Amino acid sequence: MENRICKLFNIEYPIIAGGMVWCSGWRLASAVSKCGGLGLIGAGSMHPDNLRHHIRACKEALTYTAPDGTTACKPFGVNVPLLYPEMEQLMDILVEEGVKIVFTSAGSPKRWTPFLKEHGMTVVHVVSSSVFAKKCEEAGVDAVVAEGFEAGGHNGREETTTMCLVPAVCAATSLPVIAAGGIGLKCQIKACEALGAEGVQIGTRFALSAESSAHENFKKHCLALPEGGTKLLLKKLAPARLAQGSEFTATVAKMEENGATKEEMAAYLGKGRARKGIFEGNIDEGEIEIGQISNLVTKIETVEEIMKSLTD
Amino acid sequence: MENRICKLFNIEYPIIAGGMVWCSGWRLASAVSKCGGLGLIGAGSMHPDNLRHHIRACKEALTYTAPDGTTACKPFGVNVPLLYPEMEQLMDILVEEGVKIVFTSAGSPKRWTPFLKEHGMTVVHVVSSSVFAKKCEEAGVDAVVAEGFEAGGHNGREETTTMCLVPAVCAATSLPVIAAGGIGLKCQIKACEALGAEGVQIGTRFALSAESSAHENFKKHCLALPEGGTKLLLKKLAPARLAQGSEFTATVAKMEENGATKEEMAAYLGKGRARKGIFEGNIDEGEIEIGQISNLVTKIETVEEIMKSLTD
Numbered sequence: 001m002e003n004r005i006c007k008l009f010n011i012e013y014p015i016i017a018g019g020m021v022w023c024s025g026w027r028l029a030s031a032v033s034k035c036g037g038l039g040l041i042g043a044g045s046m047h048p049d050n051l052r053h054h055i056r057a058c059k060e061a062l063t064y065t066a067p068d069g070t071t072a073c074k075p076f077g078v079n080v081p082l083l084y085p086e087m088e089q090l091m092d093i094l095v096e097e098g099v100k101i102v103f104t105s106a107g108s109p110k111r112w113t114p115f116l117k118e119h120g121m122t123v124v125h126v127v128s129s130s131v132f133a134k135k136c137e138e139a140g141v142d143a144v145v146a147e148g149f150e151a152g153g154h155n156g157r158e159e160t161t162t163m164c165l166v167p168a169v170c171a172a173t174s175l176p177v178i179a180a181g182g183i184g185l186k187c188q189i190k191a192c193e194a195l196g197a198e199g200v201q202i203g204t205r206f207a208l209s210a211e212s213s214a215h216e217n218f219k220k221h222c223l224a225l226p227e228g229g230t231k232l233l234l235k236k237l238a239p240a241r242l243a244q245g246s247e248f249t250a251t252v253a254k255m256e257e258n259g260a261t262k263e264e265m266a267a268y269l270g271k272g273r274a275r276k277g278i279f280e281g282n283i284d285e286g287e288i289e290i291g292q293i294s295n296l297v298t299k300i301e302t303v304e305e306i307m308k309s310l311t312d
Numbered sequence: 313m314e315n316r317i318c319k320l321f322n323i324e325y326p327i328i329a330g331g332m333v334w335c336s337g338w339r340l341a342s343a344v345s346k347c348g349g350l351g352l353i354g355a356g357s358m359h360p361d362n363l364r365h366h367i368r369a370c371k372e373a374l375t376y377t378a379p380d381g382t383t384a385c386k387p388f389g390v391n392v393p394l395l396y397p398e399m400e401q402l403m404d405i406l407v408e409e410g411v412k413i414v415f416t417s418a419g420s421p422k423r424w425t426p427f428l429k430e431h432g433m434t435v436v437h438v439v440s441s442s443v444f445a446k447k448c449e450e451a452g453v454d455a456v457v458a459e460g461f462e463a464g465g466h467n468g469r470e471e472t473t474t475m476c477l478v479p480a481v482c483a484a485t486s487l488p489v490i491a492a493g494g495i496g497l498k499c500q501i502k503a504c505e506a507l508g509a510e511g512v513q514i515g516t517r518f519a520l521s522a523e524s525s526a527h528e529n530f531k532k533h534c535l536a537l538p539e540g541g542t543k544l545l546l547k548k549l550a551p552a553r554l555a556q557g558s559e560f561t562a563t564v565a566k567m568e569e570n571g572a573t574k575e576e577m578a579a580y581l582g583k584g585r586a587r588k589g590i591f592e593g594n595i596d597e598g599e600i601e602i603g604q605i606s607n608l609v610t611k612i613e614t615v616e617e618i619m620k621s622l623t624d
Contacts, residue, residue: 129540168607168608194500292476
C-alpha cells in the first residue's frame with residue numbers, strides 16, 4: 001500500500017496502535033511495529049524515568065541488523081497528552097533518546113510543535129473537529145488523527161462520530177488524515193479509507209491484546225461487554241468513554257443524571273482512577289476506559305494475530 | 313449494482329430516503345423513486361386521511377406507461393412509527409391503497425409484521441442494536457435498517473454509531489442490512505458498503521432538499537449549522553438528535569444538565585413541538601430534528617441533484 005501515512009512513518013501498513021495510558025508500554029508498541037504497523041508508547045501514564053526506560057526497551061526490541069551489516073531501528077512513536085504535568089522534562093527525554101515520531105493530544109498543537117519539528121521529529125496531533133485540524137495545519141504538524149465519538153477514554157465535546165468527522169477533516173485540511181474511534185475490524189479500516197483517511201489508529205483491540213500492559217481483570221471485563229456496554233461520561237469535566245458494569249461507572253452515570261455539578265464530579269473522581277482500573281484491575285473503584293467496539297472484541301489475541309486479521 | 317436491497321424493492325440504486333415526519337410527503341417520496349432510489353412517505357406526522365391523500369398522489373406521480381402499453385407504478389414505501397395513535401385505521405389504509413413496501417420503527421416488529429406480510433407487503437424494520445435485528449429476523453421482516461447515533465430525530469438509547477452498529481448487525485442476522493445515520497455523501501455510502509450494508513437510508517440531506525415539505529426556516533437553520541451543531545437530547549424521554557442554536561434546544565440541554573426529571577422534561581416538551589419546528593418553521597419554540605451530518609449539507613438541492621451526486 002503506497003500512501004502518505006506509510007511514507008511519513010516508513011511503515012508497511014497504515015495501522016497505528018494508539019498510545020494508551022496503562023496499556024501502551026514498550027511490549028505493545030514494539031510488537032505492533034515489528035508487524036509492520038506503528039506502535040506508540042503512551043507517555044500519559046509514565047513518570048519521566050519510566051518513559052525513558054520504555055523508549056530504550058522499545059528501541060532495543062526494534063533494532064535489527066540490515067542486509068548491509070549496519071544496525072537500524074524499526075519506527076515507533078510516543079504519544080504525549082499535552083496536559084502532562086512534567087512536560088519540559090518529558091520533552092528533553094524525547095530529544096535525548098532520539099525519538100523520531102511524536103503524537104500529541106489534549107491541548108493546543110501550537111505550543112510544542114515548533115520545538116519537536118526543530119529537533120527533526122515527525123509530529124501528529126489528535127483532533128475531534130475540523131476546526132482543530134486546521135489549527136494543526138497552521139501549527140506545522142505532519143498529519144492529524146481524526147478521532148470520533150466511538151473512541152475509548154478522553155473524547156471530544158462535540159460528539160462527532162468517525163463517519164461524520166473523517167470526511168469533514170479531510171475536506172478542511174490537505175494533511176494526511178488518520179481515522180480513529182470505532183475501528184477494530186478490517187471492514188472498518190476499509191470504511192475509513194472510503195471516507196478519505198490514509199491510515200487508522202486502533203485503540204481498544206490493542207488494549208485487549210496479550211502484549212497490552214493492562215491488568216487481566218480489565219481485559220476480562222472489557223471482553224465480556226455487550227453491545228452498548230460503554231458510555232460517554234464525565235461530560236462536565238473532560239468527557240471520557242467508560243465501560244459499564246462497574247460501581248464507579250454506575251455512580252458517575254447516576255450523579256450526572258441527577259445533575260451533579262462539575263465540582264461534585266471532580267470530588268468523586270479524585271485522583272488515580274485510571275491507574276486503579278486499567279493497571280491494578282480494580283473494576284469497581286477504577287476508571288475502565290475502553291471504546292465502543294469492545295463488544296466486537298471477544299478474546300485476548302497476540303498483536304501478530306490482530307495484525308494478520310487486519311491486513312490479510 | 314446487483315444486490316439484495318435493489319432486488320427486494322425493484323429499484324436501481326440501493327438508496328432509500330427516510331420517511332421523516334413533516335418532511336416526507338408525496339413530493340419528496342416520488343422524486344426519490346423517480347430517480348431510481350426508494351422514496352418513503354413519513355406517516356408519523358399524518359392523520360389517516362392525509363396519509364391516504366399522500367399515498368394516492370405518490371402513486372399518481374409514479375405511474376407510467378410501460379413499453380408494452382400497460383400502466384405500471386414505480387416502487388415507493390410508507391414509514392410507520394409503531395407508536396402511531398390510530399394504528400388500526402392506518403393499517404387498513406395501507407391495505408386498501410395497495411401499498412407494497414412498509415418500513416416500521418419505534419416498536420416491536422412482532423406486532424404488525426404478520427399482518428403486513430399476509431397482505432403481501434415487503435416489511436423493513438428500523439433497529440439501533442443487533443439484539444433487535446435478531447428479533448426482526450424472527451418476526452419475519454425482509455430487511456433491517458441499522459440506524460446509528462448520528463441520525464436525526466428519534467434515536468437508540470445505546471448510542472451505538474453507524475461504524476460500530478453495521479458490522480454488529482450484519483454479523484447478527486442473515487437479512488440484508490440498510491445502514492442509516494451519518495450518511496449524506498457518496499464516500500459515506502461507500503464506507504457503509506465496506507461495513508457490510510447492502511443499502512443506505514438517508515435522512516438529513518433529503519430533509520433539506522427542495523422537495524422536502526419542511527418549512528424554509530427549518531431548512532435555513534439546519535443548512536447553517538456548524539460541525540457539532542446537533543446534540544442527542546431528551547434522553548430521559550425518548551432520545552432525539554436536535555439542532556442547536558434555538559431556545560427550545562438550549563432549554564432542554566440546560567434542564568438535562570441540571571438533572572431535570574422525566575416528568576419535568578415531559579411537561580416542558582408538551583405536544584406538537586416537531587410540527588412547530590419542522591413544518592411551521594418556529595425555530596425557537598419547535599423541535600428541530602436533524603442528523604449529525606447537517607454541517608456537510610450547505611445548500612438546498614433538488615432530489616435529482618442529490619441522487620446524481622450520490623450515484624455518479
